Amino acid sequence: MKKVLVTGANGFLGSHLAEELLKKGYQVFGLIFGDAQKIKHLRGFKNFKPLVGDMTDFRKMLTLFKKYRPECVFHTAALHSPVEIDSPFPFFEPNVRGTLNLLEACRISKVKSFVYSSSMSVYGKADYLPVDEEHLTRPHDFYSLTKFLGEECCRLYAKKYGLRVIILRYVGIYGLRRDWGAITNFIRNALKNKPLSILNNINWDIVYVKDICRANIAALEKAKAGFELINIGSGQEVNIKDVARQIKKMSGSKSKIKIGKRALGPVSSHFYFDIKRAKRLLGFKPSSFQKTVSQYIKELKKQ
Template identity: 30%
Template sequence: MDKILVTGGAGFIGSHVVDLLIEQEKEVIVVDNMSTGSYKNLNKDAKLEETDITDNLGLNEVFNKHKDINGVVHLAAQSKVGPSVENPGTDANINIQGTINLLELCRKNNINSFVYASSAAVYGHAEQLPITENAETNPLSPYGVSKLAGEEYVKAYGRLYGMDVFALRFANVFGPRQSPHTEAGVISIFIEQLLRGEVPAIYGDGEQTRDFIFVRDVAAAVVLCLKHINEHSQQPIYNVSTGTETSINFLLKDLCNALNENFNPEYKEERPGDIKKSYLDNRKIMAKLRWAPEVSLSTGLLSTIKFYQG
């Protein structure tokens, strides 16, 4: 049985990756400091090692304890733009130094398979849509910079040590277990507001667009990378997206329809720095890894609503 270590495995995306790995009969070690993760998210068949990716001593103990790890999925991160602006050093320590710590331990322990979670934030304002992996990277925040730096370290270790590496640039991920307190969780925010009988707030005119992808499809892309070792280390960057843009107005109308609520948002002043339109080209991962998103936006929204109602 393969043994896979998943950082951030008690978090939103990570817990779905862990679930899918266990469904495929993998042994899973979860490394999570539980600062944003939840014990409720943890799969009962996963082994939790409660430590921080910036704690080299703690990480060393985990790798010494589990000598037969076959691959690492690195999802743990500081994932908010605001805190990265306020404390760029902390952001860099978690997202850059934490990634280096893991890569070094993989090198020392001869673990050759490494999947890194990046973000569409590395692109910034794109000149052309949809955004391809070859688009210029102009991150607008320290968070985007740190995720891009992590990508470069991952690619460098792939070149230097012959590691099988992947860096996946996620679009706007949504689904069950997402916290409404995250900046990217507009769907969970809207659902909670509607369930509480509050008026949802839209910043700007609501015509800004994003690429919303269901978390289970993202987990499938991550797990698929572990099956494609020795194949794509020379081109490890992949967008994980639907390749479709959805406006915030359309999104909220769909949610209102599903919950039998009137569409009557409160429009507020546009937030500085917000990107107007964004969606990612997913043709590369579809062609190279034979992955495709399977859950439609409406189906994913219904599943997410059901989770929050429960």
């Protein structure tokens, strides 16, 4: 049984990824820090072991790595605030120092593979569409800057120490256990017949969380040795107002849709990924938006 470690196993993406890995028979060590509510569904798996630890504590990370000897690390943990924080330090510690600590622990413990969760935000405003992996990187806030710096740490460890690294850059993700985000807010408000508020009528690429999990697992199982950088999204843009309308219709809601005119600043009003590389290297195929949102609505209705 292959042993893997998932950082942020009590987070949105990490909790889903750990579950999918467990279903495929992996021995999963889930690194958690803080609230453990999102790993309740994992405790029934015999091949799951939660590990409590702070990524910024290098000695703790090295101790855990030497004890449990994972063959691959899926690094999903990061600080990402839904509101802008005007300071680099809250982001730097977990997103850069934490990533560097994990990479160094991998090197010392001879971990074979490292799959790093990154973000569309490292690109900044799109110069052309669809955005491919060769697009200029232009971080526009402290979060995107620290994700980019994390990528560069990964790149260096792959080049200097031969660590097999796959960086996956994601567009907006939706799905169960997401605490915030447009899709989550739309569905929750629609189920209560509350207004569906749209800050800007933008056209963006969004992807279902289970698709992201499949991409991560494929990165481990299919990607070649060395270094890879891969965009993960649906490969098409959706209009946020149309999304609100579809959710309203699918949920049978009486909600009204309200559109604001908030300044976008350094963010593009149109953005979607070129996913040819993901299809070629990972066999990636995004799920139907209508099908996954319908499933998400059903899941939230049960809560």
